[in-house]
Amino acid sequence: DVKVTQSSRYLVKRTGEKVFLECVQDMDHENMFWYRQDPGLGLRLIYFSYDVKMKEKGDIPEGYSVSREKKERFSLILESASTNQTSMYLCASRPPGTGARGYTFGSGTRLTVV
Amino acid sequence: SQQGEEDPQALSIQEGENATMNCSYKTSINNLQWYRQNSGRGLVHLILIRSNEREKHSGRLRVTLDTSKKSSSLLITASRAADTASYFCAITSVNDYKLSFGAGTTVTVRA
Numbered sequence: 001d002v003k004v005t006q007s008s009r010y011l012v013k014r015t016g017e018k019v020f021l022e023c024v025q026d027m028d029h030e031n032m033f034w035y036r037q038d039p040g041l042g043l044r045l046i047y048f049s050y051d052v053k054m055k056e057k058g059d060i061p062e063g064y065s066v067s068r069e070k071k072e073r074f075s076l077i078l079e080s081a082s083t084n085q086t087s088m089y090l091c092a093s094r095p096p097g098t099g100a101r102g103y104t105f106g107s108g109t110r111l112t113v114v
Numbered sequence: 115s116q117q118g119e120e121d122p123q124a125l126s127i128q129e130g131e132n133a134t135m136n137c138s139y140k141t142s143i144n145n146l147q148w149y150r151q152n153s154g155r156g157l158v159h160l161i162l163i164r165s166n167e168r169e170k171h172s173g174r175l176r177v178t179l180d181t182s183k184k185s186s187s188l189l190i191t192a193s194r195a196a197d198t199a200s201y202f203c204a205i206t207s208v209n210d211y212k213l214s215f216g217a218g219t220t221v222t223v224r225a
Contacts, residue, residue, distance in 0.1 A: 004156075033212070033213075035215075040217055041217060042118075042202065042215045042216050042217040042218055043157075043202070043204075043215040044215075045212060045213075045214070048212060058212070088154075090156055090157065092157075101162070102147055102149075102159030102162055103147075103149075103157070103159060103213060104159070105149075105156035105157040105158070106156050107155055107156045108154070108155060108156050110154070
């Protein structure tokens with residue numbers, strides 16, 4: 001089974017801190033995604049990557065950046081954390097192809113910015 | 115952008131009953147997927163139905179798709195306490211391979 005591992009289940013950070021959320025997958029998937037999940041809003045796509053060193057903005061990229069130096073690792077960076085970035089962050093990966101494949105999600109990181 | 119819209123927002127049923135939830139969307143799709151999320155955890159892929167399919171089964175799950183109405187339904191038969199979770203539909207649009215999710219239906223199965 002594909003595993004997507006997010007390094008932290010819970011994080012508490014201070015306003016203005018630089019925050020790194022790490023995600024690693026073990027099945028050589030090209031496609032990786034970062035979503036945030038908020039009550040009543042479902043999952044919203046922040047950034048995604050179709051290959052190493054490649055990144056594309058999703059629907060809500062403001063305040064975030066990403067890094068994909070190796071195929072298995074996709075990092076989400078909050079350059080200067082703010083309280084409105086308190087959320088559940090979910091990483092996912094998917095094999096290459098036409099999109100007719102399910103995503104594999106990590107367990108999520110619940111980030112609180114104080 | 116949020117493309118899938120689930121209905122109802124919440125559902126409470128007795129163990130053994132069937133649970134039905136619906137999803138509506140606005141664009142032309144490549145496929146539609148359903149996911150389950152247990153409290154505070156990541157999402158688990160349940161089933162994918164392509165735009166040229168009308169019905170699909172997987173164990174106790176039955177998914178239908180009506181592209182003329184831009185809607186889908188997920189039926190869970192003979193529900194169990196372990197089915198208590200949030201269920202999300204997600205669509206892949208024709209010209210875009212990213213998944214767009216709805217806000218989900220929260221299902222509670224009472225013992």
